[in-house]
Amino acid sequence: MGNILFFSGVTLTIGLKSTMQFFMKRQNFKGTISFGAGFFFVVIGWPIFGMILEAYGFIVLFSGFWPTLAVFMQKIPILGWILQQPFFRSFFDRYRGKRVPV
Template sequence: MVPLTDAQRIGLGLVGFGIFFILFGVLLYFDSVLLAFGNILFLCGLVFIIGFRRTFTFFFQRPKLKGSSFFLGGVVIVLMRWPLLGMLLEAYGFVTLSRSVFFPVAFGYLGTLGSIPLLSKVGAGEG
Protein backbone atom coordinates (compact mmCIF):
# COMPACT_ATOMS: atom_id res chain seq x y z
CA MET A 1 0.00 0.00 0.00
CA VAL A 2 1.24 3.47 -0.88
CA PRO A 3 1.78 5.73 2.14
CA LEU A 4 -0.20 8.97 1.92
CA THR A 5 0.69 12.31 3.42
CA ASP A 6 -1.85 14.23 5.46
CA ALA A 7 -2.48 16.62 2.57
CA GLN A 8 -3.18 13.68 0.24
CA ARG A 9 -5.63 12.21 2.75
CA ILE A 10 -7.42 15.56 2.92
CA GLY A 11 -7.42 15.62 -0.89
CA LEU A 12 -8.96 12.16 -1.09
CA GLY A 13 -11.70 13.28 1.27
CA LEU A 14 -12.35 16.41 -0.79
CA VAL A 15 -12.45 14.42 -4.03
CA GLY A 16 -14.80 11.88 -2.44
CA PHE A 17 -17.16 14.58 -1.21
CA GLY A 18 -16.91 16.32 -4.58
CA ILE A 19 -17.95 13.19 -6.44
CA PHE A 20 -20.75 12.64 -3.92
CA PHE A 21 -22.10 16.16 -4.40
CA ILE A 22 -21.84 15.89 -8.20
CA LEU A 23 -23.74 12.59 -8.21
CA PHE A 24 -26.29 13.93 -5.73
CA GLY A 25 -26.72 17.07 -7.85
CA VAL A 26 -27.33 14.96 -10.96
CA LEU A 27 -29.84 12.80 -9.09
CA LEU A 28 -31.72 15.92 -8.00
CA TYR A 29 -32.28 16.95 -11.63
CA PHE A 30 -29.05 18.92 -12.08
CA ASP A 31 -29.22 21.10 -8.99
CA SER A 32 -26.75 23.85 -9.84
CA VAL A 33 -25.66 24.56 -6.25
CA LEU A 34 -24.76 20.93 -5.52
CA LEU A 35 -22.98 20.55 -8.86
CA ALA A 36 -20.99 23.75 -8.34
CA PHE A 37 -20.03 22.73 -4.82
CA GLY A 38 -19.03 19.27 -6.05
CA ASN A 39 -16.89 20.74 -8.84
CA ILE A 40 -15.08 23.06 -6.45
CA LEU A 41 -14.45 20.25 -3.95
CA PHE A 42 -13.23 17.92 -6.71
CA LEU A 43 -10.76 20.43 -8.13
CA CYS A 44 -9.49 21.43 -4.67
CA GLY A 45 -9.03 17.78 -3.77
CA LEU A 46 -7.09 17.18 -6.97
CA VAL A 47 -4.74 20.01 -6.03
CA PHE A 48 -4.26 18.52 -2.56
CA ILE A 49 -3.54 15.04 -3.95
CA ILE A 50 -1.07 15.78 -6.73
CA GLY A 51 -0.01 19.35 -5.92
CA PHE A 52 -0.66 22.69 -7.56
CA ARG A 53 2.18 22.52 -10.09
CA ARG A 54 1.27 19.03 -11.33
CA THR A 55 -2.40 19.95 -11.55
CA PHE A 56 -1.53 23.04 -13.56
CA THR A 57 0.77 21.12 -15.90
CA PHE A 58 -1.84 18.36 -16.32
CA PHE A 59 -4.55 20.75 -17.45
CA PHE A 60 -2.38 23.06 -19.55
CA GLN A 61 -0.25 20.69 -21.62
CA ARG A 62 -0.35 21.54 -25.31
CA PRO A 63 -2.11 18.31 -26.46
CA LYS A 64 -4.69 18.55 -23.66
CA LEU A 65 -5.73 22.18 -24.10
CA LYS A 66 -8.96 21.29 -25.93
CA GLY A 67 -10.12 18.90 -23.21
CA SER A 68 -9.02 21.26 -20.46
CA SER A 69 -10.87 24.18 -21.96
CA PHE A 70 -14.07 22.16 -22.25
CA PHE A 71 -13.74 20.74 -18.72
CA LEU A 72 -12.86 24.02 -17.00
CA GLY A 73 -15.34 25.91 -19.18
CA GLY A 74 -18.01 23.46 -18.06
CA VAL A 75 -17.11 24.18 -14.44
CA VAL A 76 -17.49 27.91 -15.09
CA ILE A 77 -20.83 27.36 -16.86
CA VAL A 78 -22.09 25.32 -13.88
CA LEU A 79 -20.98 28.11 -11.55
CA MET A 80 -23.02 30.52 -13.72
CA ARG A 81 -26.09 28.32 -13.00
CA TRP A 82 -26.42 26.54 -16.35
CA PRO A 83 -25.96 23.04 -14.96
CA LEU A 84 -27.05 20.86 -17.89
CA LEU A 85 -24.88 22.61 -20.46
CA GLY A 86 -22.00 22.79 -18.00
CA MET A 87 -22.12 19.09 -17.19
CA LEU A 88 -22.24 18.21 -20.89
CA LEU A 89 -19.16 20.34 -21.51
CA GLU A 90 -17.42 18.81 -18.49
CA ALA A 91 -18.20 15.28 -19.65
CA TYR A 92 -16.82 15.97 -23.13
CA GLY A 93 -13.75 17.59 -21.61
CA PHE A 94 -13.21 14.66 -19.25
CA VAL A 95 -13.40 12.16 -22.09
CA THR A 96 -11.03 14.24 -24.18
CA LEU A 97 -8.59 14.65 -21.27
CA SER A 98 -8.59 10.99 -20.30
CA ARG A 99 -8.51 9.59 -23.82
CA SER A 100 -4.73 9.23 -23.85
CA VAL A 101 -4.31 8.04 -20.25
CA PHE A 102 -7.38 6.34 -18.83
CA PHE A 103 -8.92 4.48 -21.74
CA PRO A 104 -5.83 2.47 -22.84
CA VAL A 105 -5.30 1.32 -19.26
CA ALA A 106 -8.98 0.48 -18.77
CA PHE A 107 -9.24 -1.46 -22.04
CA GLY A 108 -6.00 -3.29 -21.27
CA TYR A 109 -7.47 -4.31 -17.91
CA LEU A 110 -10.70 -5.44 -19.55
CA GLY A 111 -8.65 -7.62 -21.89
CA THR A 112 -7.22 -9.49 -18.92
CA LEU A 113 -10.68 -10.30 -17.53
CA GLY A 114 -10.90 -13.27 -19.91
CA SER A 115 -8.33 -15.11 -17.81
CA ILE A 116 -10.67 -15.18 -14.80
CA PRO A 117 -12.29 -18.66 -14.76
CA LEU A 118 -15.91 -17.68 -14.06
CA LEU A 119 -15.89 -14.72 -16.44
CA SER A 120 -14.29 -16.71 -19.25
CA LYS A 121 -17.18 -19.24 -19.04
CA VAL A 122 -19.75 -16.45 -19.13
CA GLY A 123 -18.03 -14.79 -22.08
CA ALA A 124 -17.82 -18.07 -24.03
CA GLY A 125 -21.53 -18.71 -23.61
CA GLU A 126 -21.14 -21.81 -21.47
CA GLY A 127 -23.45 -22.11 -18.58
Protein backbone atom coordinates in the same frame (compact mmCIF):
# COMPACT_ATOMS: atom_id res chain seq x y z
CA MET B 1 -19.19 21.26 -5.11
CA GLY B 2 -18.26 18.19 -7.16
CA ASN B 3 -15.92 20.21 -9.39
CA ILE B 4 -14.07 21.60 -6.39
CA LEU B 5 -13.69 18.10 -4.96
CA PHE B 6 -12.54 16.79 -8.34
CA PHE B 7 -9.78 19.41 -8.65
CA SER B 8 -8.72 19.03 -5.03
CA GLY B 9 -8.63 15.23 -5.42
CA VAL B 10 -6.46 15.42 -8.53
CA THR B 11 -4.17 17.92 -6.81
CA LEU B 12 -3.84 15.79 -3.67
CA THR B 13 -3.18 12.69 -5.75
CA ILE B 14 -0.48 13.96 -8.12
CA GLY B 15 0.58 17.25 -6.51
CA LEU B 16 0.04 20.90 -7.36
CA LYS B 17 2.88 21.24 -9.87
CA SER B 18 1.92 18.09 -11.78
CA THR B 19 -1.74 19.13 -11.81
CA MET B 20 -0.90 22.51 -13.29
CA GLN B 21 1.40 20.90 -15.86
CA PHE B 22 -1.29 18.39 -16.82
CA PHE B 23 -4.04 20.96 -17.34
CA MET B 24 -1.73 23.43 -19.10
CA LYS B 25 -0.25 21.01 -21.63
CA ARG B 26 -0.81 22.18 -25.20
CA GLN B 27 -2.60 18.96 -26.20
CA ASN B 28 -4.93 19.27 -23.17
CA PHE B 29 -6.09 22.84 -23.85
CA LYS B 30 -9.30 21.75 -25.60
CA GLY B 31 -10.31 19.60 -22.64
CA THR B 32 -9.25 22.16 -20.04
CA ILE B 33 -11.16 24.97 -21.74
CA SER B 34 -14.26 22.78 -22.22
CA PHE B 35 -14.19 21.67 -18.59
CA GLY B 36 -13.68 25.25 -17.34
CA ALA B 37 -16.41 26.64 -19.60
CA GLY B 38 -18.77 23.90 -18.43
CA PHE B 39 -18.06 24.81 -14.82
CA PHE B 40 -18.77 28.46 -15.64
CA PHE B 41 -22.11 27.60 -17.26
CA VAL B 42 -23.13 25.49 -14.27
CA VAL B 43 -22.31 28.39 -11.92
CA ILE B 44 -24.30 30.96 -13.94
CA GLY B 45 -27.37 28.71 -14.02
CA TRP B 46 -27.19 26.65 -17.21
CA PRO B 47 -26.58 23.24 -15.63
CA ILE B 48 -27.51 20.95 -18.54
CA PHE B 49 -25.30 22.71 -21.08
CA GLY B 50 -22.55 23.07 -18.47
CA MET B 51 -22.57 19.38 -17.55
CA ILE B 52 -22.43 18.38 -21.21
CA LEU B 53 -19.40 20.64 -21.73
CA GLU B 54 -17.77 19.30 -18.56
CA ALA B 55 -18.34 15.70 -19.66
CA TYR B 56 -16.79 16.42 -23.05
CA GLY B 57 -13.81 18.12 -21.38
CA PHE B 58 -13.37 15.22 -18.98
CA ILE B 59 -13.38 12.70 -21.82
CA VAL B 60 -10.88 14.73 -23.84
CA LEU B 61 -8.59 15.31 -20.84
CA PHE B 62 -8.50 11.74 -19.62
CA SER B 63 -8.81 9.81 -22.90
CA GLY B 64 -5.18 8.71 -22.58
CA PHE B 65 -6.00 6.89 -19.33
CA TRP B 66 -8.79 4.67 -20.71
CA PRO B 67 -6.49 1.81 -21.81
CA THR B 68 -4.86 1.74 -18.37
CA LEU B 69 -8.28 1.75 -16.72
CA ALA B 70 -9.42 -1.10 -18.97
CA VAL B 71 -6.45 -3.27 -17.93
CA PHE B 72 -7.14 -2.47 -14.26
CA MET B 73 -10.85 -3.34 -14.57
CA GLN B 74 -10.03 -6.68 -16.20
CA LYS B 75 -8.13 -7.68 -13.05
CA ILE B 76 -11.12 -7.10 -10.71
CA PRO B 77 -12.53 -10.56 -9.76
CA ILE B 78 -16.16 -10.63 -11.01
CA LEU B 79 -16.00 -7.62 -13.32
CA GLY B 80 -12.81 -8.99 -14.86
CA TRP B 81 -14.53 -12.25 -15.79
CA ILE B 82 -17.30 -10.31 -17.55
CA LEU B 83 -14.79 -8.10 -19.36
CA GLN B 84 -12.85 -11.18 -20.55
CA GLN B 85 -15.81 -12.27 -22.67
CA PRO B 86 -15.15 -12.05 -26.44
CA PHE B 87 -17.17 -8.89 -27.15
CA PHE B 88 -15.57 -6.83 -24.39
CA ARG B 89 -12.12 -8.31 -24.95
CA SER B 90 -12.11 -7.34 -28.63
CA PHE B 91 -13.28 -3.84 -27.67
CA PHE B 92 -10.48 -3.39 -25.10
CA ASP B 93 -7.82 -4.95 -27.34
CA ARG B 94 -8.68 -2.44 -30.04
CA TYR B 95 -7.79 0.50 -27.77
CA ARG B 96 -5.02 -1.01 -25.65
CA GLY B 97 -2.23 0.01 -28.02
CA LYS B 98 -3.16 3.72 -27.96
CA ARG B 99 -1.64 4.67 -24.62
CA VAL B 100 -0.43 8.23 -24.31
CA PRO B 101 2.53 8.77 -21.95
CA VAL B 102 1.82 11.31 -19.20
